[in-house]
Amino acid sequence: xxxxxxARWQQGYRTMRYPDGPPPDLPARFAGRPQVDSAKCTAGxxxxxxVCPTDAITAGEQTLRLDTGRCLFCxxxxxxxxxxxIAFSHEFRxxxxxxxxxxxxxRPAPAVVAIDGAVRRILGRSLKLRQVSAGGCNACEADxxxxxxxxxxxGRFGIQFVASPRHADGLLITGxxxxxMRLALEKTYHAVPSPKIVIAVGACAISGGPxxxxxxxxxxxxxxxxxxxxxxxxxxxxxxxxHALLQVIGRLSG
Amino acid sequence: MQALSVYNGQALAASEIPVVAADQFRSELVxxxxxxxxxxxxxxxxxxxxxxxxxxxxxxxxxxxxxxxAAWIDAQYPSLTPDCSQAHWFEREMWERHGIVxxxxxFLKPIRFLPHAANGKPSxxxxxxxxxxxxxxxxxxxxxxxxxxxxxxxxxxxHFRFQCHGETVYHLEISxxxxxxxxxxxxxxxxxxxxxxxxxxxxxxxxxxxxxxxxRALESLAGTRIPPRAQVIRGIAQELERVANHIGxxxxxxxxxxxxxxMSYCGRIRGDVLNMTAVLCGNRFGRGLVRPGGVAxxxxxxxxxxxxxxxxxxxxxAKVAVELLWDSPSVMGRFDRTGAVSRETxxxxxxxxxxxxxxxxxxxxxxxxxxxxxxxxxxxxxxxxSGDVFARAMVRWLEVQRSLAFVEEQLAALxxxxxxxxxxxxxxxxxxxxxxxxxxxxxxxxxxxxxxxRFEHYQVIDPSLHNWFGLxxxxxxxxxxxxxxxxxxxxxxxxxxxx
Numbered sequence: 001x002x003x004x005x006x007a008r009w010q011q012g013y014r015t016m017r018y019p020d021g022p023p024p025d026l027p028a029r030f031a032g033r034p035q036v037d038s039a040k041c042t043a044g045x046x047x048x049x050x051v052c053p054t055d056a057i058t059a060g061e062q063t064l065r066l067d068t069g070r071c072l073f074c075x076x077x078x079x080x081x082x083x084x085x086i087a088f089s090h091e092f093r094x095x096x097x098x099x100x101x102x103x104x105x106x107r108p109a110p111a112v113v114a115i116d117g118a119v120r121r122i123l124g125r126s127l128k129l130r131q132v133s134a135g136g137c138n139a140c141e142a143d144x145x146x147x148x149x150x151x152x153x154x155g156r157f158g159i160q161f162v163a164s165p166r167h168a169d170g171l172l173i174t175g176x177x178x179x180x181m182r183l184a185l186e187k188t189y190h191a192v193p194s195p196k197i198v199i200a201v202g203a204c205a206i207s208g209g210p211x212x213x214x215x216x217x218x219x220x221x222x223x224x225x226x227x228x229x230x231x232x233x234x235x236x237x238x239x240x241x242x243h244a245l246l247q248v249i250g251r252l253s254g
Numbered sequence: 255m256q257a258l259s260v261y262n263g264q265a266l267a268a269s270e271i272p273v274v275a276a277d278q279f280r281s282e283l284v285x286x287x288x289x290x291x292x293x294x295x296x297x298x299x300x301x302x303x304x305x306x307x308x309x310x311x312x313x314x315x316x317x318x319x320x321x322x323x324a325a326w327i328d329a330q331y332p333s334l335t336p337d338c339s340q341a342h343w344f345e346r347e348m349w350e351r352h353g354i355v356x357x358x359x360x361f362l363k364p365i366r367f368l369p370h371a372a373n374g375k376p377s378x379x380x381x382x383x384x385x386x387x388x389x390x391x392x393x394x395x396x397x398x399x400x401x402x403x404x405x406x407x408x409x410x411x412x413h414f415r416f417q418c419h420g421e422t423v424y425h426l427e428i429s430x431x432x433x434x435x436x437x438x439x440x441x442x443x444x445x446x447x448x449x450x451x452x453x454x455x456x457x458x459x460x461x462x463x464x465x466x467x468x469x470r471a472l473e474s475l476a477g478t479r480i481p482p483r484a485q486v487i488r489g490i491a492q493e494l495e496r497v498a499n500h501i502g503x504x505x506x507x508x509x510x511x512x513x514x515x516x517m518s519y520c521g522r523i524r525g526d527v528l529n530m531t532a533v534l535c536g537n538r539f540g541r542g543l544v545r546p547g548g549v550a551x552x553x554x555x556x557x558x559x560x561x562x563x564x565x566x567x568x569x570x571x572a573k574v575a576v577e578l579l580w581d582s583p584s585v586m587g588r589f590d591r592t593g594a595v596s597r598e599t600x601x602x603x604x605x606x607x608x609x610x611x612x613x614x615x616x617x618x619x620x621x622x623x624x625x626x627x628x629x630x631x632x633x634x635x636x637x638x639x640s641g642d643v644f645a646r647a648m649v650r651w652l653e654v655q656r657s658l659a660f661v662e663e664q665l666a667a668l669x670x671x672x673x674x675x676x677x678x679x680x681x682x683x684x685x686x687x688x689x690x691x692x693x694x695x696x697x698x699x700x701x702x703x704x705x706x707x708r709f710e711h712y713q714v715i716d717p718s719l720h721n722w723f724g725l726x727x728x729x730x731x732x733x734x735x736x737x738x739x740x741x742x743x744x745x746x747x748x749x750x751x752x753x
Contacts, residue, residue, distance in 0.1 A: 163406035
């Protein structure tokens with residue numbers, strides 16, 4: 001008993017102050033939302049598109065577009081581009097409520113995640129989610145799971161992962177949706193009472209990621225169920241996922 | 255003995271692999287395993303008409319050699335499994351993927367429920383994942399419990415069928431395949447710009463160890479040696495990956511028996527360790543770090559000092575958090591003698607990694623087939639004898655301490671020099687087997703190139719492929735309520751198995 005108390009004392013209080021305080025430090029080499037500058041782009045170069053593993057980049061006349069829904073944040077394009085037209089920032093706020101908003105262009109980033117007001121009114125400020133891994137590699141799953149630990153303490157926001165879809169307000173889906181998980185995902189979706197929201201976490205769940213166009217998988221959650229929120233990354237940093245969830249419940253607006 | 259002996263990561267001309275008659279292949283494989291060998295890989299890699307070429311990689315731990323043999327067999331052959339239990343899962347894989355029928359196999363059913371045949375066309379009749387002819391017990395008061403593929407927690411999908419009498423489990427059948435993404439098919443024809451990303455997501459919690467096995471295969475096929483500094487950074491990253499996962503598992507085991515202090519502390523400490531990996535490369539799972547020819551990121555002195563400080567802090571915090579477990583009778587009452595696997599069973603079915611070491615079998619690629627930095631810096635092997643949940647927890651804790659000490663030691667002795675050296679073209683018509691000790695156990699990659707130096711075949715054996723059957727056996731005569739605890743004590747990969 002004494003040892004348990006001693007351990008409690010030694011471990012201290014570890015829950016971060018975010019969002020009331022500053023976000024936790026991100027590693028110096030963290031790859032957040034990329035920025036593109038078409039003006040620096042050399043016509044006809046295409047080095048970035050040639051190295052991109054998931055065809056996330058389109059480079060045309062004076063237009064450079066990077067789809068963060070496909071991006072694995074491997075930074076190959078950043079390294080390949082001698083002109084410095086692509087740079088990964090430290091911006092961790094990356095979620096969006098439409099596929100189009102995930103595409104980075106020269107224009108400033110749009111205000112992120114706008115959840116339908118009616119749905120939010122019904123759900124209130126609590127959110128119960130059922131997680132479904134449908135071909136996820138266990139990285140998105142692990143960094144979603146970590147939000148339940150004392151450092152992040154998701155419970156303080158009224159957000160909880162529940163054991164049954166019937167207790168849930170929505171689904172958080174990871175993985176490209178393998179053909180072998182399609183039926184289970186559909187059944188789980190239908191078991192969630194309406195209105196419900198669906199959050200796709202990670203490049204695989206948004207676009208298939210490296211498994212895009214595999215006959216064994218389905219290019220992401222939206223090919224099987226309607227998706228309301230997209231959280232890019234491979235895997236997204238827990239802070240990116242948390243920020244998206246806080247926007248969903250209306251705790252944060254930007 | 256016709257087999258060819260090679261070392262871990264030694265490339266050879268594919269023509270050197272001895273091809274023997276089918277009956278000789280069989281008798282030699284059975285004899286090798288009886289003599290202390292272990293099937294590290296068994297797969298079919300070529301096809302001519304109705305005949306297939308199968309290849310075996312048998313690991314002799316004590317001699318640090320891998321023995322390779324191959325044989326051409328007909329579409330039907332007498333099953334190896336009745337004489338050699340270790341062949342069980344491999345024969346099912348060859349049957350499912352290539353239609354090679356092992357006549358007399360006692361448990362012939364799909365392991366992945368491939369939606370497509372080997373040629374990429376939909377298989378007919380279409381296998382529906384999870385619909386199998388499950389083993390059933392009959393009798394009054396016998397009942398069946400089905401769990402999954404969607405589970406209660408945030409976890410990958412799999413299906414578990416229990417045959418119970420009251421609370422006691424007599425038989426557990428594990429049916430996987432839900433995570434099948436077609437990785438091995440997609441690797442053929444590579445390497446290309448997607449290959450490293452397939453490898454890093456084979457089992458996304460083991461990105462570094464799988465990427466190391468892959469990169470070593472490439473470097474060996476290209477005849478390139480990587481700089482010493484890169485070897486050390488790879489070693490540091492591999493041990494951090496092990497520590498993060500082991501600490502996470504210890505916390506989850508505590509959670510499964512309702513002991514919340516250790517669960518809370520370990521959950522947080524695991525994150526701290528993932529953040530150390532992010533210091534190396536910006537990603538908590540080590541994505542983008544290990545690349546053919548070395549590592550993509552160097553460490554400056556500030557980062558080294560920062561990592562040393564964090565390693566010491568994690569070691570201190572983990573000690574306080576984990577040792578509470580061994581002092582708590584309520585925890586030990588649940589860990590002790592739960593889900594025990596005997597040493598004999600372990601040897602017979604060929605368990606690897608933590609699960610094997612917890613049965614008293616000192617089996618560890620880092621010592622038995624040393625590679626990279628492990629050729630110069632040895633880690634002591636951690637074993638325990640009881641084969642139960644306690645043993646698997648204790649082995650993890652011993653490894654956490656030894657790995658953290660290793661990381662600290664290596665950070666203090668980083669050799670100077672570059673961290674990346676470009677590798678040349680892969681030699682055509684060559685093959686290589688690379689083993690690595692991932693946090694779950696032995697990872698085996700087998701790569702073979704065609705005339706143009708592209709992958710003609712790429713086989714991945716995640717440790718989970720060896721160990722899932724061990725979990726099924728561990729559940730026999732256990733309370734069904736102990737399943738989550740037993741499952742977590744193995745903590746196997748679903749996607750690493752399903753590929």
